[in-house]
Amino acid sequence: MAAARRTRMSPDERRQQLVALGVAALADRPLEAVTVEDLAAQAGVSPGLVHYYFGNRQGLHSAIVRTARDAMLHATQPRPELPPRERLRDTLDRFVEFVHDHDATFYSLVRGAASGDEEVRTTVQHARDVLAGHLRDAFQEIGVADGPLLEVALHAWISFAEQALVEAATDPQITASDLADFLERSALGVLAALHPVAQPH
Amino acid sequence: MAAARRTRMSPDERRQQLVALGVAALADRPLEAVTVEDLAAQAGVSPGLVHYYFGNRQGLHSAIVRTARDAMLHATQPRPELPPRERLRDTLDRFVEFVHDHDATFYSLVRGAASGDEEVRTTVQHARDVLAGHLRDAFQEIGVADGPLLEVALHAWISFAEQALVEAATDPQITASDLADFLERSALGVLAALHPVAQPH
Numbered sequence: 384m385a386a387a388r389r390t391r392m393s394p395d396e397r398r399q400q401l402v403a404l405g406v407a408a409l410a411d412r413p414l415e416a417v418t419v420e421d422l423a424a425q426a427g428v429s430p431g432l433v434h435y436y437f438g439n440r441q442g443l444h445s446a447i448v449r450t451a452r453d454a455m456l457h458a459t460q461p462r463p464e465l466p467p468r469e470r471l472r473d474t475l476d477r478f479v480e481f482v483h484d485h486d487a488t489f490y491s492l493v494r495g496a497a498s499g500d501e502e503v504r505t506t507v508q509h510a511r512d513v514l515a516g517h518l519r520d521a522f523q524e525i526g527v528a529d530g531p532l533l534e535v536a537l538h539a540w541i542s543f544a545e546q547a548l549v550e551a552a553t554d555p556q557i558t559a560s561d562l563a564d565f566l567e568r569s570a571l572g573v574l575a576a577l578h579p580v581a582q583p584h
Numbered sequence: 585m586a587a588a589r590r591t592r593m594s595p596d597e598r599r600q601q602l603v604a605l606g607v608a609a610l611a612d613r614p615l616e617a618v619t620v621e622d623l624a625a626q627a628g629v630s631p632g633l634v635h636y637y638f639g640n641r642q643g644l645h646s647a648i649v650r651t652a653r654d655a656m657l658h659a660t661q662p663r664p665e666l667p668p669r670e671r672l673r674d675t676l677d678r679f680v681e682f683v684h685d686h687d688a689t690f691y692s693l694v695r696g697a698a699s700g701d702e703e704v705r706t707t708v709q710h711a712r713d714v715l716a717g718h719l720r721d722a723f724q725e726i727g728v729a730d731g732p733l734l735e736v737a738l739h740a741w742i743s744f745a746e747q748a749l750v751e752a753a754t755d756p757q758i759t760a761s762d763l764a765d766f767l768e769r770s771a772l773g774v775l776a777a778l779h780p781v782a783q784p785h
Contacts, residue, residue, distance in 0.1 A: 497698030531757040532766055535748050539770075543744035547736050556732040565733055565777055569740075572773020576766055 398436050401426055405447035406454070410487040414444055414495065414503070445502045448495055451488045452510045455481060461517050467524035471570060474517065475563045478544070482552035483559060489552075493545050511541050522574050532577060540573050599637050602627055606648035607655070611688040614695065615645055615704070646703045649696055652689045653711045656682060662718050668725035672771060675718065676764045679745070683753035684760060690753075694746050712742050723775050733778060741774050 392400060404425050408417045419440055423430040437443040458481040461474045482489045495507040515537040527533060544566055551557045593601060605626050609618045620641055624631040638644040659682040662675045683690045696708040716738040728734060745767055752758045 494698070497695070531755060532752070532762065535752045535755075535758070535763075536766070536770070538751060539744045539748040542747040543740045543774075546743040547740040550739060551733070551736045554732060554736075557736070561733065562736075565737070568777035569737070569774045572777050573744075573770045576769030576773050 394436075397426075397428070397432075401428075401433060401436060402446050402450045405443060406451050406488060409447070409451070409491045414447060414491050414498075417444065417447065419443055441500060441502070444500060445506065448492070448503050448506045451492055452506055454485070454488065455492060456510060456513055459514070459517075461520070467521040468571075471518075471521045472563065472567050475566045475570075476559070478548065479552055479559045479563045479566070482548045486553050490549060493549055511538070514541050514544075518570065522577075525574065527574060527577055536573050536577055540570055543569065543573075595637075598627075598629070598633075602629075602634060602637060602644075603647050603651045606644060607652050607689060610648070610652070610692045615648060615692050615699075618645065618648065620644055642701060642703070645701060646707065649693070649704050649707045652693055653707055655686070655689065656693060657711060657714055660715070660718075662721070668722040669772075672719075672722045673764065673768050676767045676771075677760070679749065680753055680760045680764045680767070683749045687754050691750060694750055712739070715742050715745075719771065723778075726775060728775060728778055737774050737778055741771055744770065744774075 401422060404422055405417055408422070408425075419430050419433045419437070422443070423433045426433075433443065437446055459474055459478045461470050463470075465473055492507055492510060495503045496511070498504050498507075515534075518537050518540060519533070522533070522537075523529075547562070547566060547569075551562050552559075602623060605623055606618055609623070609626075620631050620634045620638070623644065624634045627634075634644065638647055660675055660679045662671050664671075666674055693708055693711060696704045697712070699705050699708075716735075719738050719741060720734070723734070723738075724730075748763070748767060748770075752763050753760075
């Protein structure tokens with residue numbers, strides 16, 4: 384604390400430090416319980432300074448969620464040089480690793496989808512749209528017909544993956560590679576389910 | 585209204601009428617906006633009588649959500665006389681039909697999963713557990729290894745189906761049978777994804 388108090392930081396560095404402390408706080412408590420006062424005490428600055436950077440608590444929460452979202456999107460950015468199936472698998476491996484290492488951050492994002500705060504909801508919805516876009520790219524390169532069911536399938540599979548990651552990424556009985564295998568195979572199963580039904584049931 | 589006011593009802597009938605009005609109100613507004621006063625006015629009774637039956641607004645909301653949940657579970661009750669694949673498909677056909685006909689009820693249940701009201705959340709979670717149990721039965725009869733990933737898969741697929749039903753069940757571009765096809769095929773795809781990986785990727 385004393386060290387933090389002594390540190391000279393540029394406004395940008397200070398802002399980043401405060402947001403990083405806010406993201407780290409999610410390990411102990413839900414976003415709604417992260418306050419300007421707690422964060423100020425942790426950083427060794429005045430609440431007034433936190434208000435100066437973020438406005439009110441809502442502004443602070445928005446900044447925390449945007450940073451958490453960007454960290455997740457950065458960690459799960461597809462590698463364009465890979466062919467679509469390998470790219471999907473590589474992205475899923477890194478997704479499982481991210482949720483394993485930053486489970487509280489990920490849970491906050493998933494919970495944020497139902498937040499009473501519209502800006503938090505919008506931030507999380509943007510992340511889902513980006514992830515659905517990555518999956519759409521992979522599906523289209525592998526081969527899939529466009530149509531209204533494709534969009535439904537993409538969003539539904541994002542919900543599927545969120546639920547599986549929340550439940551399994553920190554389960555010691557499930558290895559990271561088994562979980563990534565399962566997610567990969569289920570995504571390809573959903574892709575297959577989109578193909579026009581040729582065979583009888 | 586006048587007719588409602590004139591009707592003599594037993595306490596049980598009156599209670600059922602009030603809950604049914606509450607469920608019907610979900611077509612116009614979210615559960616949180618359904619008040620004792622509105623419902624009393626609609627039924628032509630005093631707010632005091634509604635309080636008598638349900639206690640406070642929270643009690644009213646719990647009764648509404650339980651009734652909505654039971655309607656959904658009743659409509660999607662599997663037919664035990666059918667073999668597992670046919671039973672799954674038959675259940676999905678009825679699920680699509682239920683959400684098509686009662687979309688507001690279904691949306692309220694899905695939103696209730698993230699409610700601030702613990703009793704509402706518990707009621708919705710119970711529905712998900714029942715649905716996951718039906719899917720577990722079908723998967724086990726078709727053939728699947730027990731294990732931690734099976735439970736993850738069941739819950740993840742329920743999230744998948746919820747999202748797909750919310751998005752597609754009232755989309756005029758998507759027929760009920762196409763949606764049920766897609767749900768059936770994706771469920772079987774998830775089942776296949778659970779099998780130990782025998783072939784290389």
